[in-house]
Amino acid sequence: MMTFTLSQILWALILGARWTVALSLAAFVLGGLLGFALMLCTISKRTIVRVPALSFIWFIQGTPLLMQLFLVFFGPALFGWSISAWAAACTALTLWSAVYLAEMWRGAVRAVPPGQAEAALCLAMLPRQSLRHVVLPQAIRMALPPTAGFMVQIVKSTSLTSIVGFTELMKTGTVLSNVTLDPFVVYGLVSIVYFCLCYPLSLVSRRMEVRLDATR
Numbered sequence: 001m002m003t004f005t006l007s008q009i010l011w012a013l014i015l016g017a018r019w020t021v022a023l024s025l026a027a028f029v030l031g032g033l034l035g036f037a038l039m040l041c042t043i044s045k046r047t048i049v050r051v052p053a054l055s056f057i058w059f060i061q062g063t064p065l066l067m068q069l070f071l072v073f074f075g076p077a078l079f080g081w082s083i084s085a086w087a088a089a090c091t092a093l094t095l096w097s098a099v100y101l102a103e104m105w106r107g108a109v110r111a112v113p114p115g116q117a118e119a120a121l122c123l124a125m126l127p128r129q130s131l132r133h134v135v136l137p138q139a140i141r142m143a144l145p146p147t148a149g150f151m152v153q154i155v156k157s158t159s160l161t162s163i164v165g166f167t168e169l170m171k172t173g174t175v176l177s178n179v180t181l182d183p184f185v186v187y188g189l190v191s192i193v194y195f196c197l198c199y200p201l202s203l204v205s206r207r208m209e210v211r212l213d214a215t216r
Contacts (some may be wrong), residue, residue, distance in 0.1 A: 004180055010189055014161060016172025017193050024155045026090050031097025031154075053102075066160050068092045073164040088159035094170035097154055099185040104150065108143035108205060110133055149205035152198045160195075169193060 004012075029213035041053035060068065073088035073097075083091075112135050120130035162171035179182040 004176070006185070006189075009176055009180070009186060012176060013169060013172055013186075013189055016169045017118065017197065019166070019196070020155065020168040020170075021159050023089055023093065023161065023166070024084075024212040026150070027093035027097045027158075028151055030090070030094040030103055031201050034094065034098035035101030035105065038098055039105045039109070042102065053197075057099045057102060061097060065092065065157060066163065068096060069160060069164050083107050085161070085164050085166040088156070088164050089134050093154065093157065093161070096157070096161050100150060100153075101147065104146055105143050107137065108139040109173050111139045111142055145205050145209035148201060148208055152201045154207075155197050155201070156194065180203075 038053050038057065041049050042057070044050050044053075069088065069092045071084060072092045073085070076083045117130045117135055120134040125133070158168050159170035161168060162174065165171075167175075169190060173186050177186040180186060
């Protein structure tokens with residue numbers, strides 16, 4: 001058993017948390033871009049576009065994120081390819097985030113009263129112009145608070161990536177726990193670091209919910 005001071009353990013966890021933050025940001029940004037494209041596909045009137053997008057969403061929502069991590073990490077090996085833990089973690093979290101963001105944003109678009117789009121069409125706007133200038137601005141106002149809140153879920157979900165060998169906050173805590181044989185202290189500090197990462201995001205979401213109240 002090796003002996004570490006409390007400050008040394010905390011510093012090691014902070015270093016591990018850097019990768020948690022980096023992975024969360026990557027999954028949120030890339031997932032947001034893919035999620036927006038998926039959202040547009042799901043509201044499309046073209047069956048050939050809408051059905052594949054909905055099928056992909058149903059598959060991701062119907063399977064655990066842990067299984068998706070395994071598929072992304074071990075799947076390429078069947079074809080003789082290798083993938084790093086970072087690439088597997090980022091890919092799986094991006095796909096997972098994209099699906100839930102797409103559904104969240106689709107709900108916001110559907111929540112805009114149909115009369116808004118109909119009025120835009122009566123003003124000789126094209127459907128894409130109606131979506132861009134009338135529907136989306138109102139949907140964004142409704143979608144921002146839950147989107148900020150979903151970032152908390154992404155941060156917490158990064159803990160699952162340790163199962164494929166990605167060294168983030170949880171993996172760092174597991175290593176320190178095995179070395180120090182003091183899991184209560186180590187995981188207690190891990191929970192504090194997670195709280196420090198997630199609580200500000202929750203506050204941002206709540207403030208957005210008040211300031212962007214769509215009912216006002």
